[in-house]
Amino acid sequence: MIDLYTWTTPNGRKVSIALEEMGLPYTAHAVDIGKDEQFKPEFLKVAPNNRIPAIVDRDNGLSLMESGAIMIYLADKCGKFLPKSGAARYRTFEWLMWQMGGPGPMLGQVHHFVKYNPGKAPYAEERYLKEAHRLYGVLDRRLDGRDFVADEYSIADMAIWPWISRFEWQTIDMAKYPNVKRWYLAIAARPAVRKGYKVPKDAGEIPLP
Ligand SMILES: N[C@@H](CCC(=O)N[C@@H](CS)C(=O)NCC(=O)O)C(=O)O
Incomplete structure (x- = not known):
């Protein structure tokens, strides 16, 4: 437990x-x-x-x-969602660490400046929005021709996805990132994701682009 x-x-x-x-x-x-x-x-x-x-x-x-x-x-x-050894394990770590060092802290700054404190720090808004678009671009290119960021659905997808679910706060037009949109919607449809999204309480439905 x-x-x-x-x-x-x-x-x-x-x-x-x-x-x-x-x-x-x-x-x-x-x-x-x-x-x-x-x-x-x-x-x-x-x-x-x-x-x-x-x-x-x-x-x-x-x-x-x-x-x-x-x-x-x-x-x-x-024993699931992370290969036990070999290149596939490290590929999963690579994209998990990308989330931890990129979308997590950077999109968090977008939420702080753009969503909650608009107009207070224009340079910060510009800087972190630019970084948000760069990160969405990286993810979109990674998902070009593949279903998930590593070989199979993994903890890396589960870590990145909730940050993308705040695309509205980030003023991101998902139409500009079609591979991210396809990946995002596929994961949003998973029953476990729908359930886990509402923990520890129901704060609304999953935003759909
Ligand atoms: N690197 C940490 C970041 C955790 C984090 O920033 N959590 C936020 C919520 S998403 C928090 O607890 N904020 C409370 C605070 O800033 O005092 C992780 O990935 O666990």
Whole structure:
């Protein structure tokens, strides 16, 4: 049994989607970051960086923060969505790390400046929107002629997808990125994704371009 500490954000949803896809039993605990619950001492024991998501595996007592590490742990635990060895394993890591270093922090800045604080910092808006378009372009080229970012549907797709689900906040016209759009819609239709999207609570339907 996994305890998942999470909220209705891309980093949280990637883990609930993974848990649903993997069929691992879990209990979701809401950490409302809008109410600063990520700073509560009991949460900090599990996640010293005061950010969701985090997990505790009751089978062995292991606690983990950082969604990339959590995705790798869960995939290894269930033996799915991450090849066990060889080039395909590292290709999956490559695109998982791309999400952790690219779309995660950069699109997060777009949300901060463009969605929540428009007009306050025009240079920052321009800079991060340009970076958002660059990242969508990279993803679109990667998905040209392939269904998923690595060889098969993997934790890398599950990590990237929730960030793309905020395309409206990012003022991205998905028509400009047809391979991303096809990939996004295919993943959005998966029952496990639809379920994991609504953890720890229903905050609305998956946006469809
Ligand atoms: N690199 C971390 C980032 C986690 C993160 O930024 N989480 C956000 C929500 S998506 C958060 O908890 N923010 C609370 C805060 O900034 O205090 C991960 O991938 O787990």
